[in-house]
Amino acid sequence: MSGLAESTDQTMFLDPEIRNWVLFPITIIMVLVGIFRHQLTILMAGEPPKPDIKDIRQGKALMRGQTLAQSNPYIPASAFANRKAYLCQAYENGTFLKNKSKDQSPVNLMADPKNMEVMMDGMKKQMMGIVPQTLIMGWIQFFFSGFILIKLPFPLGMRFKQMLQSGIMTPNMDVRWVSSLSWYFINLFGLRGVFSLILGGENSADGIRDMTAMGTMGAMGQQSGQPQDFNKLFMSLKDSLSIVFHEWDLANIEQRVLVKYGKQSQIYKSAAK
Helix, strand or coil: CHHHHHHHHHCCCCCHHHHHHHHHHHHHHHHHHHHHHHHHHHHHCCCCCCCCHHHHHHHHHHHHHHHHHHCHHHCCHHHHHHHHHHHHHHHHHCCCCCCCCCCCCCCCHHHCHHHHHHHHHHHHHHHHHHHHHHHHHHHHHHHCCCCEEEECCCCCCHHHHHHHCCCCCCCCCCCCEEEHHHHHHHHHHHCHHHHHHHHCCCCCCCHHHHHHHHHHHHHHHHCCCCCCCHHHHHHHHHHHHHCCCCCCCCCCHHHHHHHHCCCHHHHHHHHHC
């Protein structure tokens, strides 16, 4: 079996026209489509929605309580007690809530025009990534199905055969030969660095984002559309703050430093004299 594979590899030659009319065009078209899609995304992107100051206030108040609970050893006991009393009272009274009424009826995010606009913009960007890649894949499968395009210059294990020779049923072919469909996927993931050099790090031509776009769209459809209940979050954080045991890290720091550097015993001896 190994001898058959070696002889097949030695007698296999590729027409140079395959390189000129299949290999290079696939790569060039994918680069051009990525650049065009990036520019189209910039043109279609509208002004980002302005965040509501009350929503920001709710989130910052929640982060403030979490930071106090996690970083309480870095402040004195009196400062921690004052902050804890203020935040617990504010959480209890609903001071930071967007709507002061604590009995908030659940709101459907799909009914909010702002959220609908954001979701539509996200779906447009995802569709601009999915549609071109789907068309390119169909074009390759229709015109270049079963083509062998290139041979990799380094050895590979048999586990790469299915990945590099998609659409070709040849069990004895050398693993290093790459089919047209596999070359498409190599470009899809390998052109990320090229797009970063041409368009910058934050670009819309990343093929990996295209592969995850379908999963993201499915997850969006499965969401319940219910916002966070900040009143419950605040009350839960209030309960957590009320049971936090505070111990200041700088308590008796002078004695600890003296003991660490071996000066405490000398002070005791000098005081005894």
